[in-house]
Amino acid sequence: MNKRTTNNKNGTVFVTQKNGIVKVMFSGNIAELDGGEVVAEIRKYSAKGAEQILLDTEKLGSWDSSVLLVVFEAVKSAKENNIECDISNLPENMQQLVHLALAVNRKPTRAGDGSYDVFETLGRITIDTVQKVTKVLAFIGDSFSAIGRFFAGRSITRSIDFYAALSDCGPKALGIISLISFLVGLILAFVGAVQLREFGAQIYVASLVTIGMCRIMGAIMVGIIMAGRTGSAYAATIGTMQVNEELDALQTMGLSRMDFLVLPRLLALVLAMPILTMLADFMGMLGGAFVGVFMLDIPYQEYWRFAVRAFKIGNFLVGIFHGICFGFIIALCGCYQGLNCGRNADSVGVATTKSVVSAVVYMIVATGIITVICQELGI
Amino acid sequence: MSEQVQINVENLTIGYGDFVLLKDADYQVNKGDIFIIMGGSGCGKSSMLRVLTGLVKPKKGKVIIGDTDITSASDSEIQQIREKSGILYQSGALFSSMTLAENIALPLQQYTDYSEKTIKELAGLKLSLVGLAGFDDFYPSEISGGMKKRAGLARALALDPEIVYFDEPSAGLDPISSKNLDDLIIELNRSLGTTIVVVTHELSSIFSIGNNSIFLDGAKKQITARGNPRELLKNPPNREVYEFLTRGGGNQYAEK
Numbered sequence: 001m002n003k004r005t006t007n008n009k010n011g012t013v014f015v016t017q018k019n020g021i022v023k024v025m026f027s028g029n030i031a032e033l034d035g036g037e038v039v040a041e042i043r044k045y046s047a048k049g050a051e052q053i054l055l056d057t058e059k060l061g062s063w064d065s066s067v068l069l070v071v072f073e074a075v076k077s078a079k080e081n082n083i084e085c086d087i088s089n090l091p092e093n094m095q096q097l098v099h100l101a102l103a104v105n106r107k108p109t110r111a112g113d114g115s116y117d118v119f120e121t122l123g124r125i126t127i128d129t130v131q132k133v134t135k136v137l138a139f140i141g142d143s144f145s146a147i148g149r150f151f152a153g154r155s156i157t158r159s160i161d162f163y164a165a166l167s168d169c170g171p172k173a174l175g176i177i178s179l180i181s182f183l184v185g186l187i188l189a190f191v192g193a194v195q196l197r198e199f200g201a202q203i204y205v206a207s208l209v210t211i212g213m214c215r216i217m218g219a220i221m222v223g224i225i226m227a228g229r230t231g232s233a234y235a236a237t238i239g240t241m242q243v244n245e246e247l248d249a250l251q252t253m254g255l256s257r258m259d260f261l262v263l264p265r266l267l268a269l270v271l272a273m274p275i276l277t278m279l280a281d282f283m284g285m286l287g288g289a290f291v292g293v294f295m296l297d298i299p300y301q302e303y304w305r306f307a308v309r310a311f312k313i314g315n316f317l318v319g320i321f322h323g324i325c326f327g328f329i330i331a332l333c334g335c336y337q338g339l340n341c342g343r344n345a346d347s348v349g350v351a352t353t354k355s356v357v358s359a360v361v362y363m364i365v366a367t368g369i370i371t372v373i374c375q376e377l378g379i
Numbered sequence: 380m381s382e383q384v385q386i387n388v389e390n391l392t393i394g395y396g397d398f399v400l401l402k403d404a405d406y407q408v409n410k411g412d413i414f415i416i417m418g419g420s421g422c423g424k425s426s427m428l429r430v431l432t433g434l435v436k437p438k439k440g441k442v443i444i445g446d447t448d449i450t451s452a453s454d455s456e457i458q459q460i461r462e463k464s465g466i467l468y469q470s471g472a473l474f475s476s477m478t479l480a481e482n483i484a485l486p487l488q489q490y491t492d493y494s495e496k497t498i499k500e501l502a503g504l505k506l507s508l509v510g511l512a513g514f515d516d517f518y519p520s521e522i523s524g525g526m527k528k529r530a531g532l533a534r535a536l537a538l539d540p541e542i543v544y545f546d547e548p549s550a551g552l553d554p555i556s557s558k559n560l561d562d563l564i565i566e567l568n569r570s571l572g573t574t575i576v577v578v579t580h581e582l583s584s585i586f587s588i589g590n591n592s593i594f595l596d597g598a599k600k601q602i603t604a605r606g607n608p609r610e611l612l613k614n615p616p617n618r619e620v621y622e623f624l625t626r627g628g629g630n631q632y633a634e635k
């Protein structure tokens with residue numbers, strides 16, 4: 001005869017096997033029982049040709065789901081191995097719960113179930129990718145044709161939506177943009193100063209900061225802030241409209257989502273970005289001057305003279321151009337992710353994250369492309 | 380009474396990707412009917428509505444509204460049909476950045492040549508039809524769930540539609556608001572002759588407003604019953620329908 005005992009705080013479970021009869025005996029008050037071994041034991045015996053499983057709960061006091069689990073597994077393994085298992089002696093409520101748990105209503109199936117082989121998976125991925133790319137290109141095309149409609153005066157864009165978007169990505173963003181660019185200018189100056197001081201050339205901090213901010217850093221900082229602040233808000237707002245079926249309502253009313261949702265946001269951001277970039281350039285230079293004047297003891301006029309000398313209108317315009325491109329990228333990424341959001345709350349979070357990540361990635365890609373082009377053109 | 384078919388669904392199969400929700404559905408909705416599409420949660424009722432309104436293409440089959448098959452119609456043809464139909468979504472789907480009056484004005488501005496002043500007055504009229512007189516300048520966030528549904532209904536009625544679709548009108552409403560909405564549906568049907576298609580699993584609504592119905596069985600992926608819901612209760616064609624209409628009184632069915 002085999003015997004195994006598992007002790008719980010105030011109770012015990014015995015599993016014994018004798019003449020083909022597996023007996024599971026519960027006694028005492030059992031709570032939070034770790035029944036893994038007991039269940040393994042029961043399964044082992046029933047697979048080895050036991051004829052009956054006996055569940056004895058006569059001495060069982062209080063119990064919780066962990067006991068129920070052992071009972072449930074015992075009944076299940078009895079069923080699987082076609083052996084007898086009588087549950088009519090269990091406490092009545094436990095019997096009911098076992099019945100509930102065993103009642104199979106429906107075979108669980110869901111979209112995408114089924115096994116695929118390598119080729120099928122590969123094919124699927126290819127088709128999905130092609131569809132996705134087509135969708136993105138169609139979206140970009142649609143947005144430009146919406147812009148065309150707008151300037152031809154045939155758009156249903158509401159001016160009130162445009163002003164709301166503009167006030168959100170313009171005036172309300174000034175504070176954070178000013179602060180961050182001031183700090184970035186400060187950091188640039190500091191990092192530069194340490195190196196330049198070695199050659200006694202700390203005055204060139206002024207040139208470094210001016211060129212750095214105007215050419216690229218101002219636009220990049222504004223881009224990243226606006227992707228996190230405004231692009232994500234676009235995705236979340238439009239995504240929530242999907243969840244609330246507002247997008248369906250728009251479509252069934254025959255109102256273009258492009259005109260109604262995308263265009264006001266896109267135009268507002270593209271208009272605001274160059275202005276914010278200019279502000280960032282200026283604040284960054286101010287941050288550099290702060291370090292130069294107060295920490296490196298460069299006279300203010302001297303600093304300013306070097307800064308102005310380093311300022312090139314070409315650099316400045318390249319920065320602004322970056323800003324405009326980033327405006328398109330952020331607005332399109334935000335709106336695209338929002339419009340393609342799923343239908344539950346979870347997917348709004350996913351869409352928001354995707355909008356920021358994709359916007360940042362495409363901004364970096366765009367910067368690379370613009371830099372190469374400028375190199376070729378000699379700007 | 381001669382019955383005119385308004386919506387004719389033939390051989391319809393709907394699903395997403397490889398996943399089939401419903402196979403080979405056939406049914407007709409007559410003009411002036413209050414037609415109920417019932418079935419358990421997740422059996423594809425909302426998806427059916429999206430197919431009927433042309434938002435989602437079915438995998439197979441035809442949906443003929445009037446005499447246009449919307450599964451193969453051009454965008455402009457679908458648009459013409461949509462002008463003649465109104466939809467009340469499960470959550471109301473009001474645009475949260477606009478007042479109630481602006482929400483209702485939107486389809487009017489899009490499809491009619493009324494002056495702004497007339498549009499404003501019409502919006503006010505539609506709001507009073509659904510019992511929201513004077514709420515013109517409220518935003519959706521300022522009113523209760525039941526009121527949102529009523530406002531959504533006002534917007535659905537803006538263009539005097541021939542068909543109005545409802546997705547679970549009583550979901551999330553207390554019994555009184557839900558009863559009031561049912562009464563409103565019946566009144567609209569009587570006074571305007573509007574054909575009404577209601578997706579619901581609310582038994583009290585089904586029995587009090589429906590005069591024709593289909594039952595979608597989510598497990599069998601088929602329509603397993605059709606007809607007047609009160610008749611179906613008297614003569615249930617199968618166990619699932621009986622259980623559904625009696626809130627799960629399945630044991631009695633076996634004895635019947």
Ligand SMILES: Nc1ncnc2c1ncn2[C@@H]1O[C@H](COP(=O)(O)OP(=O)(O)O)[C@@H](O)[C@H]1O
Pocket residue numbers: 111395400419420421422423424425426427
């Ligand atoms: N866009 C979609 N893509 C994939 N599956 C979907 C989509 N919409 C709904 N489903 C699935 O279809 C099933 C039926 O959904 P739905 O039509 O909303 O049911 P009901 O309205 O009857 O509760 C659900 O299992 C849901 O997960």
Ligand SMILES: [Mg+2]
Pocket residue numbers: 424425426469546547
């Ligand atoms: Mg639904």
